Amino acid sequence: MDxxxxxxxxxxxxxxSLRELRAGDEVTVLNPMGRHNLAVGLDNDVTVRIAGPxxxxxxxxxxxxxxxxxxxxxxxxxxxxxxxxxxxxxxASQSAAASAxxxxxxxxxxxxxxAAISLKGATVAIAGDVGAYCGFLAQxxxxxxxxxxxxxxxxxxxxxxxxxxxxVRGLGTDAxxxxxxxxxxxxxxxxxxxYGFDHxxxxxxxxVASARQLYHFDTHAHDAY
Amino acid sequence: xxxxxxxxxxxxxxxxxxxxxxxxxxxxxxxxGPDSAGIAxxxxxxxxxxxxxxxxxxxxxxxxxxxxxVTVASRGDVTLVSAPVPTEVLATRVAAALPHAVIxxxxxxxxxxxxxxxxxxxxxxxxxxxxxxYQAVAHTRMATESAVTAAHCHPFSVEDGVCLVHNGSFANxxxxxxxxxxxxxAFDSDNDSEVGARFLAHRLAAGDxxxxxxxxxxxxxxxxxxxxxSTADSFAVVRDAIACKxxxxxETDRWVAMASEYRALATLPxxxxxxxxxxxxxxxxxxxx
Numbered sequence: 001m002d003x004x005x006x007x008x009x010x011x012x013x014x015x016x017s018l019r020e021l022r023a024g025d026e027v028t029v030l031n032p033m034g035r036h037n038l039a040v041g042l043d044n045d046v047t048v049r050i051a052g053p054x055x056x057x058x059x060x061x062x063x064x065x066x067x068x069x070x071x072x073x074x075x076x077x078x079x080x081x082x083x084x085x086x087x088x089x090x091x092a093s094q095s096a097a098a099s100a101x102x103x104x105x106x107x108x109x110x111x112x113x114x115a116a117i118s119l120k121g122a123t124v125a126i127a128g129d130v131g132a133y134c135g136f137l138a139q140x141x142x143x144x145x146x147x148x149x150x151x152x153x154x155x156x157x158x159x160x161x162x163x164x165x166x167x168v169r170g171l172g173t174d175a176x177x178x179x180x181x182x183x184x185x186x187x188x189x190x191x192x193x194x195y196g197f198d199h200x201x202x203x204x205x206x207x208v209a210s211a212r213q214l215y216h217f218d219t220h221a222h223d224a225y
Numbered sequence: 226x227x228x229x230x231x232x233x234x235x236x237x238x239x240x241x242x243x244x245x246x247x248x249x250x251x252x253x254x255x256x257x258g259p260d261s262a263g264i265a266x267x268x269x270x271x272x273x274x275x276x277x278x279x280x281x282x283x284x285x286x287x288x289x290x291x292x293x294x295v296t297v298a299s300r301g302d303v304t305l306v307s308a309p310v311p312t313e314v315l316a317t318r319v320a321a322a323l324p325h326a327v328i329x330x331x332x333x334x335x336x337x338x339x340x341x342x343x344x345x346x347x348x349x350x351x352x353x354x355x356x357x358x359y360q361a362v363a364h365t366r367m368a369t370e371s372a373v374t375a376a377h378c379h380p381f382s383v384e385d386g387v388c389l390v391h392n393g394s395f396a397n398x399x400x401x402x403x404x405x406x407x408x409x410x411a412f413d414s415d416n417d418s419e420v421g422a423r424f425l426a427h428r429l430a431a432g433d434x435x436x437x438x439x440x441x442x443x444x445x446x447x448x449x450x451x452x453x454x455s456t457a458d459s460f461a462v463v464r465d466a467i468a469c470k471x472x473x474x475x476e477t478d479r480w481v482a483m484a485s486e487y488r489a490l491a492t493l494p495x496x497x498x499x500x501x502x503x504x505x506x507x508x509x510x511x512x513x514x
Contacts, residue, residue: 034253034488044436053487072501074487093487093503094468113468132506133467225412 003028003051011035034074039067042084059086062103078105081122087195094131097124100141100192106195113150114144119160123166125191127199133172135162135208144191146200154208162208163188165200178207227379228365228394228485229472231453232493233357233460233511233512236479237359239494240268244356246493248348250482251363255344257392258365262347263339265330265388265455268358272305272336278312281305281330281337281382283375285323287435292322301350302375303329327376332386334457334506337412339378359514362455364390370398370417377414383428391418392470392485393449398465401445411466421446425454439463439509453483461477461511468506475499481495481512 004014004027013028018039026047034039036055039048042065048067050058059067060079069077069088073096078086081100088096091109098114100122104189107115110128119138129147136152138160148166155172162175163184171177180203188202230250234240244266251262265435266272274296282304290306298305304326308315312331319328330337338351344365347353364379371377380388382396384492388470395401398417401424403405406412410423428438435454439461442452453459462483464472475482475490479498484490490501504510 033491034486036467053491055486072487093473093499094471113506130470131503163471 001025001027003030005030006033007031009158010168011037014038015040018042018046018048020045032071036074037063040066045182053090056096058088059105061085072109077107078103078122082103091128092126096126097122101125110147114159116141116162122143123191125195125197127195129166135160135175135186136172138162142187142191144188144197144200144205146197147218154210156214157208157210159210163205164208167207168206168208171208174211176211178209180205180207226257226367227470228257229363229390229451229453229490230485230489231362231390231460231483232360233455233481234359235477235480235481235514238373239479240359241357243358243361243391244269244353247356247361247363248353249492250489251348251353251365251460252345253364253491254365254485257437257476259343259365260368260373261339261341261375261378262344263364263366263380263390263461264348264351264353264392265362265380265382266336266338266358267360267386267455267457268334269336269356270293272300272356274307275334276285277307277309278310278315278333279305279307279336280316280319280328282319282323282326283329283339285326289323289326292318296335299386300336300338301347303336303338303340303351310336313510319487329413330380330382330388331384332382332457335382335386335388337380337382337388339375341373341375341378345384360460362388362390362453370394371415377416379418380455380483381416383413383419383422384426386407387422387426387429387435389418389422389425390453391421392451392472393394395421395446395448395450397447416433417448421450421452425448430484432434435459435461436509436511443507449462450483459511459513461509462504464504464506466506468503472504473501474504475501476511 023045042062047066053071055074063082072090081103083103092107092111096115097105105124107126113131119141121140127146130152135158136154139158151170152172154175200217295308379390395417398420449469451472
């Protein structure tokens with residue numbers, strides 16, 4: 001299919017054209033220049049390649065589609081993704097994969113602060129480092145960090161699980177390091193194989209999960225009220 | 226919200242294009258602050274003649290400036306008065322001659338342009354395309370803390386050659402304002418960001434350098450902030466502890482740029498090969514010419 005050129009079309013018109021694609025279609029979006037809200041809200045088995053840097057929320061709210069960004073992405077890449085794949089072949093800014101319910105968000109570079117914040121079931125694979133508060137309040141899903149994790153990793157974590165191949169600069173409140181099981185190794189191996197994270201040894205990652213001390217109300221505290 | 230862009234040139238060959246490059250950046254952050262805007266320009270001879278002190282004024286116009294031995298220029302609502310004397314001497318003379326005017330910028334080689342309206346309209350009114358120089362900063366404002374007037378616009382330039390622009394809001398600015406007033410500091414507006422600028426100026430006057438002054442600001446101020454501070458020869462960026470407000474830095478051999486969003490960097494020459502990164506929380510980044 002002919003490429004869609006943002007030098008000649010508005011973001012709204014490009015997104016409308018993308019939503020009109022049929023299953024199996026592949027299309028390239030040219031000259032993104034860091035524009036926001038590209039390829040959001042897709043709902044079909046299509047492949048969209050963003051040929052350059054994307055702005056905020058690229059690929060967000062999508063179902064089934066594959067969105068690949070050939071460059072860095074701004075805040076909230078793949079925010080609230082339902083299914084499908086959003087892949088950034090560069091660095092991602094803050095709040096990557098925020099609130100994503102399903103599907104996979106892959107970042108081939110680093111991700112900034114609060115990656116996978118409030119994650120609700122999606123899989124997040126980041127080849128490089130992540131900034132502070134990765135996995136903050138994450139309720140469900142899997143996060144793989146191929147590099148180092150910044151401070152406050154997994155703060156106030158619910159049932160999402162985080163794997164870190166590099167160094168953990170600090171755990172957040174109620175996050176703890178747990179023993180790696182064979183199931184964990186298999187989960188990480190699948191991600192490493194699928195996304196080509198050759199630098200990650202699935203047997204040599206740190207599993208971080210909730211200590212579950214924070215999110216249940218402690219009945220012993222009743223006396224205080 | 227608010228948007229920030231700044232450009233610090235390393236390659237003097239780009240000096241004639243400073244205003245045009247900044248205009249391209251400013252347009253990309255106008256949605257972040259459509260109500261008003263302000264610009265600081267360092268090194269434009271037609272706005273702030275080389276070797277002279279310049280004060281930038283609001284609330285007056287060139288016809289009112291009946292002072293001897295000064296050069297007068299104007300852009301939009303701003304009147305620029307220059308003279309080959311120390312800045313403090315010029316500022317005192319201007320304050321006496323034009324007591325109703327507000328001094329919004331001061332220093333050798335520094336011009337401050339501010340106004341209310343859409344940033345792109347203002348850029349045209351200021352003739353930004355033709356502005357030259359070695360360093361410039363611009364701010365687009367979406368007011369949250371105080372009124373939309375030219376005097377409330379950033380940059381706040383309250384010390385010789387020093388400008389501060391702010392994206393965010395300070396929570397404890399009223400407390401710090403009272404403390405500074407107790408120390409004899411005077412304010413031009415009720416803007417929270419002006420408190421940041423006055424605090425920094427107060428620290429610089431006490432002997433801190435910009436980096437140390439900004440570290441003290443981080444210790445003392447609560448709230449959300451990405452700050453870009455410029456002086457006659459430097460350019461510095463700092464963010465609050467949880468980095469609530471966006472910031473990107475791009476660096477090449479020819480320039481250092483800072484912007485709220487990547488799209489403001491996207492048209493700079495050689496950006497494809499730039500080192501682009503997000504400043505870490507509470508870390509001061511600075512560059513000196």
